[in-house]
Amino acid sequence: MIVASFATPAPQKMIGEASRIFYYHIPQAWLCVIAFAMSMIFSIQFLRRRQIADDDRAVTAASLGFIFCFLATVTGATFAKITWGSFWNWDPRETSIFVLLLIYAAYFALRNAIDEEQKRAALSAVYSIFAFVTVPFLIFVVPRIVPSLHPADSVVDENMRFTMGPLVGTIFGSSLALFTGLFLWILNLAVRIKRIERARLEKEF
Amino acid sequence: MDGNYVALAVTLLIWVGLFFFLMRLDKRVKELEKRS
Numbered sequence: 001m002i003v004a005s006f007a008t009p010a011p012q013k014m015i016g017e018a019s020r021i022f023y024y025h026i027p028q029a030w031l032c033v034i035a036f037a038m039s040m041i042f043s044i045q046f047l048r049r050r051q052i053a054d055d056d057r058a059v060t061a062a063s064l065g066f067i068f069c070f071l072a073t074v075t076g077a078t079f080a081k082i083t084w085g086s087f088w089n090w091d092p093r094e095t096s097i098f099v100l101l102l103i104y105a106a107y108f109a110l111r112n113a114i115d116e117e118q119k120r121a122a123l124s125a126v127y128s129i130f131a132f133v134t135v136p137f138l139i140f141v142v143p144r145i146v147p148s149l150h151p152a153d154s155v156v157d158e159n160m161r162f163t164m165g166p167l168v169g170t171i172f173g174s175s176l177a178l179f180t181g182l183f184l185w186i187l188n189l190a191v192r193i194k195r196i197e198r199a200r201l202e203k204e205f
Numbered sequence: 206m207d208g209n210y211v212a213l214a215v216t217l218l219i220w221v222g223l224f225f226f227l228m229r230l231d232k233r234v235k236e237l238e239k240r241s
Binding site for chain 1: 208209210212213216217220223227230231234237238241
């Protein structure tokens with residue numbers, strides 16, 4: 001997939017070589033939504049079962065979502081520099097992802113402000129649920145209702161029809177699968193490391 | 206086109222590095238899980 005993303009013709013002829021970033025930028029934005037959704041699901045699970053392992057999963061998913069959101073911002077800014085002439089234009093898409101980063105930065109700030117474990121987990125779980133409510137609005141709605149320079153029909157057009165040709169679609173699908181696999185692998189590892197750390201701490205006390 | 210190959214080399218290096226780092230980490234985590 002990585003070789004194909006550079007060795008095949010650029011996916012969008014009008015934009016040119018810069019459109020190759022599309023194979024990396026869109027999966028990053030996609031994973032940011034998936035990770036924040038998973039964080040919300042684990043938060044709901046924590047509120048129902050009150051098991052700290054669910055809080056560990058929620059915070060790990062939110063951390064990964066934040067990293068992918070940041071990567072999507074960086075790759076988007078690089079694309080903006082090449083196509084629009086500057087890294088940051090306060091375009092609706094750029095503004096909405098910036099607001100999203102701030103919302104999740106506040107989630108980590110909230111966690112750091114509370115020492116008591118159960119209280120921290122409960123409050124951040126509630127925050128995570130409310131934070132996710134803004135995600136579909138900021139990622140999918142705002143950039144479509146406000147005029148934006150950001151390409152809107154890279155994956156689907158306004159009639160929700162798939163806009164990619166077979167070659168571009170295959171490379172894009174592989175990229176999506178590769179990034180999702182990477183995300184799930186890192187999430188699994190991080191949760192297991194937290195479990196080991198917790199078991200060690202319990203042994204010590 | 207040369208620029209594309211440089212970008213390809215850098216991207217491959219990052220992905221392969223990340224893959225091997227995660228493989229090593231996975232192995233170490235498995236060892237720690239067995240011990241505890």
